[in-house]
Each structure stands twice: as structure tokens, then as C-alpha cells.
Amino acid sequence: MTIRIVTDSACDIPQALVEKYNITIVPLTFSFGDKEFIDRQSLTTEEFWKHCADSPTLPQTAAPAPGQFTQAYRTLIQQGATGILVISLSRELSATMQSAETGAKESGVSVPVRFVDSRSASMGQGITVIAIAKMAANGASLDELEVAANNFASRTKVFGALDTLENLKKGGRISNTKAFLASALAIKPIIEVRGGKLEEGGKERTRGKALAFLIEKIRSAGEITDLAVLHAQCSDIDSFVAQLKTIYNGEIIVSDIGSVIGSHTGIGTVGVTYHVK
Numbered sequence: 624m625t626i627r628i629v630t631d632s633a634c635d636i637p638q639a640l641v642e643k644y645n646i647t648i649v650p651l652t653f654s655f656g657d658k659e660f661i662d663r664q665s666l667t668t669e670e671f672w673k674h675c676a677d678s679p680t681l682p683q684t685a686a687p688a689p690g691q692f693t694q695a696y697r698t699l700i701q702q703g704a705t706g707i708l709v710i711s712l713s714r715e716l717s718a719t720m721q722s723a724e725t726g727a728k729e730s731g732v733s734v735p736v737r738f739v740d741s742r743s744a745s746m747g748q749g750i751t752v753i754a755i756a757k758m759a760a761n762g763a764s765l766d767e768l769e770v771a772a773n774n775f776a777s778r779t780k781v782f783g784a785l786d787t788l789e790n791l792k793k794g795g796r797i798s799n800t801k802a803f804l805a806s807a808l809a810i811k812p813i814i815e816v817r818g819g820k821l822e823e824g825g826k827e828r829t830r831g832k833a834l835a836f837l838i839e840k841i842r843s844a845g846e847i848t849d850l851a852v853l854h855a856q857c858s859d860i861d862s863f864v865a866q867l868k869t870i871y872n873g874e875i876i877v878s879d880i881g882s883v884i885g886s887h888t889g890i891g892t893v894g895v896t897y898h899v900k
Contacts, residue, residue: 626765628756629695631687632662633712633883634741634749635853644756647699650692650861651712653682662882664744672890680884686718691725693844706765707736710752711770712883713729714740714856735765739772744820745884746851746876747781747896752848753876754898765793778898781782781816782824783853784833784893803899816890821887827848830891834842834863837895842870846900851876853894855885863893 630636632650641648648663655678659667662684666674675682678875689775696707709721709727741748754770763771793897811833815824827833841850854860856879865873880892886892 624701624706624762624764626706626708626759626768627699627702628725628759628768629692629707630748630750630752631712631743632881633717634752635745635878635881635884636749636752638663640753640876641795641875644753644760645815646752646756647694647695649687651687651717651725653684653882653886655682655825656823657893658708658846659729660882663779666882668856668879668881671885675890680681681765682882683707684774684883684886685715686722686880687724689725689729692723693729693732696727696732696734696736700732704734706734706769708759708765708772709736709738710741710755710757710776711738712744712748713742713816715742715819716792716821737765737769739769740819741772741779742776743781743816743832743896744821745781745894745896746878747779747816748835749878750849750876750896751775751779757786771882778900779816780840780899781896783814783888783892783893783894784827784830784837785812785814785834785888786830786857786893787889812856834859834866834893836868838863838866839865841895841897844897844899846874847871847897848896848900849876850874850897851878853878853880853896855880855888855890855892857891857893858891867895877885
């Protein structure tokens, strides 16, 4: 049996790991005005952030069309896949899972296709995809992978420290006045993924305290696995990872926050994600 793993581009998995673990990624799209771009393909990370800075509104993101998933499935079947497991961006945040399900109903999809909602986003989604891809490479069955993926999804934690409120303001989540006052007070909001949704996780007065908050989350989490750091063009990311290495002995994946998630969190965001035991 050859089971292949499919996910979407909101996962933010570094390309080297996508290739290493033979993961198929179906891209979302985003648009600035009437210009549409394909996530992970049309713009470099630097170009994306420049577009964000120049635009008065956030880019509009869109789930992949069902046909994109259909084509991905057909290609994998042609390559010898005997089963496919799809792990998607949280259904609470996007119609991507629905597209994946619809795409599996088309002709030419002649093997079992299963679906797991990661109930997460960015590398919160990504660490589950990677863990399952490793199991698939070691010969796990489709049933085993589906059960394990749901288990990982239920044990995923994601926390992020935002450096700017500009994107929240552009997205209409806070008023211009609130954004101005919060920025003047140097407030750094903390976000958390809970129940598949982005929720407020707290706030700190400085960036240093916000990053210390994230490190304390790791320190107090108990036994964890699959730790990853996600960031949006952060010059202080190396020192942050170095601090994490003093309290976590395993491998730490470091990933760039992509356009789908980054458009809402903004440049300078740092996050941590992991699986609790």
C-alpha cells in the first residue's frame, strides 16, 4: 500500500520538508484588489510583505477550487497511491476542507480518500501533517493514519505574539483609535488557536514580554513533541529559538508564516506550536 498525504498551503511547512516527506500541497489564492496570486508560488515572502505594507486593505484569501484537489488526487493515483489522507486548515477558518471533500467525488478518484480537520492553522496544521507523513513513509495504513491525525489534531497547541496591530485594523477587527492607543502603549496582543478558531490569548506591554510569554508556555506545557516556531520576517528569531533550546531538547522546526495566515497576523509575528502528550 502507498498512502499519500495531501494538505493545503496554509500549513506553512518549509519546502525542504515538503519534499523530504513527499507531501502534496494544494495552494490557496489571495488577491490585492483585482490582482490574484497563488500562495507559495506567485510572490516571494519579501514581495508579499511589501504588497501588504502598500495596500490600505488586507489581501482577500480564497480556498482552492474543488477541481484543484481533484487534480492532485488523480496525479497521486497515477503515481501509484492506493489511499489518500487529506489534512486541512481548520474548517472554522476556511472552506478548504469542503473543497477537498467535493473534489474527491469527481471521476478518476478511484482510491479511498479520508479527511481530517487539523483544527489549526500555519505550522499548527503543519506539525500534524509532518508527523503523519512520517508514519505513512513507515508503512502505516490509511485507517491508522486517520486515527493518528485526529489524535494529533486534538493535542495541538498554537500561540502567537503579534508585533503590530496594523493588520487587525485593516481587517476591521479593531478601530483606528484602539489601534493607535494600543500602539502608543506598546501593547502586543497574544493570539491562540482554540477549537479551530483564532482567539485572544492575552496581551503584553512589550515585545520582550510577549516573547517571554511564549517561552513560558513551552516551559510550563509539560511533556511535548514536535515543537515548531513560526515567524513573519523577524530579525530576532534566532535568539528566540536559542532560548527555546535551553528548555527543549528535541528538534525545532523554524518556518516562515505564509501569505494566508500572515495577512491576518502581520509582519513581526512570532508563534510556537507543539503537540502535548
